[in-house]
Amino acid sequence: MESTSTISPDDIYWVNVLGGIMFPSFSEAFGRKRLYIISTGLYSVFCVVVGVSPSLTGIAVGRFFSGFLSAIPTIVVAGSIEDLYNSKDRIWMIFLWAMVANMGMCMGPIISTYIAEHLGWQWVFHVAAIVTGVVCFLLIGIRESRPSLILVREVAKVRSETGIDTLKALNPDHTPDLMTFIRIALFRPIQLFFTEPIIFLVSTISAIAFAMVYLFTEALPPVYQSMGFSNESSTLPFLAICIGLVLGLLTRINDHRKIAYAEEQGIVLEPEHKLIGFSIGAPLLAGGLWWFAWTIPPLVDHVHWIVSAISLVFIGYSLNEFDTVLGGYLADSYLSFSASGFATLALFRSLLSAAFPLFAADMFEGLGANVASSILAGLATLFCVVPPLFTKYGKQIRARSKFARYSLEVYHENSVEKNGL
Template sequence: MSFSSSDDDTSALSLQSSLEDLSLEFTTDRKFIRWANANPRHPRNWTTNRKVYDTAIIIWLEFFTTAISASGASAAADAQHEFGISHTLSVFLFISIYLIGQSIGGIVFPPFSECFGRRWLYIISMAIYCISCLTTGLVPSISGVVVGRFFSGFTSAIPTAVVPGSIEDLYNAKDRIVFIFLWAMLANTGLLIIGPIMGTYIVSGLGWRWIFYIGAIVIGITTGFLFNLQESRHTILLENEVSKLRKVTGMQELRALNPDHVPDLRTFLQSAVFRPARFLVTEPIVFIVSTIASIAFAMVYLFTEALPAVYGDMGFTTQTSSLPFLALGCGFLLSSLTRVLDHAILDKLYREGKPITPESKLIGFSIGAPVLALGLWWFAWTIPPLVPNVHWIVSATALVPVGYSLNEIDTVLAGYLADSYLSYASSGFAAMSFLRAILSAIFPCSLKGCTLI
């Protein structure tokens, strides 16, 4: 609403005083209420300790759930004998079903979090994830695996697709580089290093069901810590602040600046749930970025199946055949050097007074794309049977540039979407998550000689 000079002076002064007390202000057209720049209740102005706690716990969720996801390859190899099924069908049950669930959750949850908040979504989803892991381990049938893996994948879409939006809530463009990098690096570490190695040793020592028992225990404990998480969606918090303002002033006509407001479920479904799908088919940036990132990410799941087989043929044991994943981790560490270069570029732009655009942060992708091609060629031409009698260290060394480039592509393109779509970063990333989950579900089943019968 707008206020003219005929408004009661006392009411106007009272309103202005209340706005200042709550660190709020009118938009320039005086129709809506918005945050004042230094409002301490805006997520970007929270204390460092508060932001570090929230960021650490949601990144931990992504790290651990991806590790459990990658452990599915080890579980599949062991469970196929118990259920009397082919290896590829077992891979489909333990990995592909999980990723199909994640692809669906990745479309639904991000816009929901943008409209209704993130905190309770994290809490409820992780509680369901815990139950789903128990279902996978406890139910002695294939149907239990299908239900458990689908719903654990469905709820794992929260940290996978919503965390970039939470990071955008909390940090400015410069700081986002660091936290998007940490999120992507730890997720890839869980997926490509901890998950395969942990899964191999757990299955060898305790059996495949203990992968999911441990997953349920750890996520169950983490869910308790999530209750101390603060809501970070700034439009939801602004609505709460304006609600306080209405109570103080008695002016029920005051409205928050909230582009995410949805009056009913139908409007939500039309404008929000289909937003990621709309982005994917109508936004060239989202389509191109999603396609490139999804192919690179799907290779991660392909490696979780391929590397144990490759190095098993070279004489490695079941346990040690997972250790070449450590070479990928060395590549991840090299990504920290690119972040130093990122900061040098941004500091130069700040000093010169030039604007920082999303394209200013693409240097890692420019390096990572050709390095990935080089690393894959190197690896492919140094493993048997096409190239016999080559020491395993030669091909394992090729995994270092592969790990570097996979991490760079994932980190940089996720950050690019976050910077390009800002408040709608979760929806932009949901489109990418959907496509990469679908490809990741397909790639492990595409190895030569695999059938579903």
């Protein structure tokens, strides 16, 4: 059992891919609430299974199902935000969701390292079981958010009270049978990835940026250990990324003011008008990675660790802007299909998040931390051409999309959107 003492932070993401395809579309057709409760409750149970299992088989089973279940809250939340908030409030909610999720991802290596060092690796899963168990209990009190499903239930109630059997609700999410659900809903994320240019680009860019954090879980500690950090303290530079996440508040304040001004002037903002954070974040991500690449050993020695840590602040800011702005762009562009759009993003993100850490150690050891980081910086530099591309041609691309056009019609009939914003 010694081999299990080092738990890979990305192993959950291989099976998260499967759940990421199924659950978002399921939530669109059958509602969000039950999925939240079931997923967090069972996730807690399988964390206990991993923590107490005496065999590698038991651990593998527990990790499989916890990965499968974790796809629900990480993906379906985007659909719930679209259900409950108009575009003005959605900016803040998507930002808070992305910030907290990314902060948890950055704090995870720090917390798990300290827990494993002092209590043993099993307690990493015991703590996760306790936290998600409490969350499951709290989720019992929430209400269903899917507007079309709520309308169906209300109409059914009226039909029962009045005896008018002909009353029916408009339900654009209705699937007449299981095969229709499998054919349309489950394969829709894959269809969107290959047929929708916006979803393809957003999913690819966001997935690569997101996976970089998972790559850093393997790459950062050795870099800072080479600067004299201990095994535990070598994870603390992730706090610099967390600081960058919080700085996104400044961009959201700017977004809020822009929307408030447009509302006062009676101007209807297009999704492309809200890409400022992406336009800022893309060059900052590239610059931050170049900065990091050439302020660390082995090729650059005798540079204080704080210099490279500062670059991580800019990287953290950029990563959260990618998540927030691109997530908001998907939600604004695809509206009632937003959960499927996020499922597409999450599918690719899960694949890369599982793959990147597998080659991170070999990449940084084989090429050296400077060259390896420069490759990431070069890739991020290519992203800088996408914000102006979306700004100039995004509306035209959306106009050609049958999903974007249809979801806009459905949204006006079923959503909480107000004042055309």
